[in-house]
Amino acid sequence: MQTSEVSSSQISLPRIKTLLEPINNFLPCETPDEWITEAAKPENLTVLLVDHCKCELKAAQTGLLMMRRYALSDQGIKQIEDWIKPYENFVYYQQKLKLTKSKQEIFNIDLSPKDDDALTQSIIKKMVALVKEELQHFEQVLDIINSRSLDYVEISASRYAKSLIKKVRTYEPAAMIDKLIIGAYIEARSCERFAKLAPFLDEELKTFYLRLLKSEARHYEDYLSLARTVAESNPKEKKLFDSRVKEIGELEAELILSADNQFRFHSGMPT
Numbered sequence: 001m002q003t004s005e006v007s008s009s010q011i012s013l014p015r016i017k018t019l020l021e022p023i024n025n026f027l028p029c030e031t032p033d034e035w036i037t038e039a040a041k042p043e044n045l046t047v048l049l050v051d052h053c054k055c056e057l058k059a060a061q062t063g064l065l066m067m068r069r070y071a072l073s074d075q076g077i078k079q080i081e082d083w084i085k086p087y088e089n090f091v092y093y094q095q096k097l098k099l100t101k102s103k104q105e106i107f108n109i110d111l112s113p114k115d116d117d118a119l120t121q122s123i124i125k126k127m128v129a130l131v132k133e134e135l136q137h138f139e140q141v142l143d144i145i146n147s148r149s150l151d152y153v154e155i156s157a158s159r160y161a162k163s164l165i166k167k168v169r170t171y172e173p174a175a176m177i178d179k180l181i182i183g184a185y186i187e188a189r190s191c192e193r194f195a196k197l198a199p200f201l202d203e204e205l206k207t208f209y210l211r212l213l214k215s216e217a218r219h220y221e222d223y224l225s226l227a228r229t230v231a232e233s234n235p236k237e238k239k240l241f242d243s244r245v246k247e248i249g250e251l252e253a254e255l256i257l258s259a260d261n262q263f264r265f266h267s268g269m270p271t
Contacts (some may be wrong), residue, residue, distance in 0.1 A: 028253040040200040056138035076112035158264035180227035191216035
């Protein structure tokens with residue numbers, strides 16, 4: 001990865017504003033300045049980057065889980081079972097990251113769907129693109145960690161995603177809708193934090209984070225549009241959709257604004 005190919009000065013403010021407008025309208029609150037101050041401290045750089053790296057893996061895992069649960073046949077599930085194993089082996093078992101196939105070989109295949117309807121095809125198309133980009137981002141963050149001779153240290157996960165997942169209802173299609181809404185909030189918050197933190201970082205990281213905005217904004221849109229599509233196919237869920245988005249958003253805001261004694265990429269107010 002060469003983040004120097006495009007400098008932050010070449011990423012126009014109007015373009016960033018256009019990307020962020022729907023994100024900021026969707027999120028119930030801004031990231032507090034106190035978190036930005038904490039994240040910009042040099043002594044927190046390793047934790048920031050390592051947690052960011054792990055978040056990219058978790059995002060890819062989420063995309064794969066959505067396909068396995070809702071879109072792929074048994075044959076399709078077998079087709080994707082090895083997609084992220086090298087990354088999981090690196091993070092969980094400290095094995096060297098070694099990819100045996102190119103991205104083109106991995107992702108340019110026709111996955112076997114569970115059904116042939118438009119929703120299934122849309123889930124597969126959007127989640128494949130998401131997984132591909134998240135794994136690319138994982139590699140890019142890891143490149144930055146290595147280029148700065150920082151240690152990839154084992155750190156615990158934040159409370160953020162775990163707390164949101166507890167909000168998921170236990171029956172379908174409600175569970176699917178909730179998971180998609182939560183995915184939208186996580187991607188939107190990541191996008192908002194990249195943009196807000198970038199000006200306080202060195203030029204390489206500033207450029208890198210600003211270049212991530214487009215894909216993160218698209219991931220947010222994909223999750224939310226899928227959630228709305230599923231809800232609209234069910235009269236009860238269609239009526240509940242907006243209130244469900246608001247309810248999950250209120251929890252998301254609480255996690256962002258409340259005191260948090262653990263600094264992570266999605267942590268709350270530093271104590």
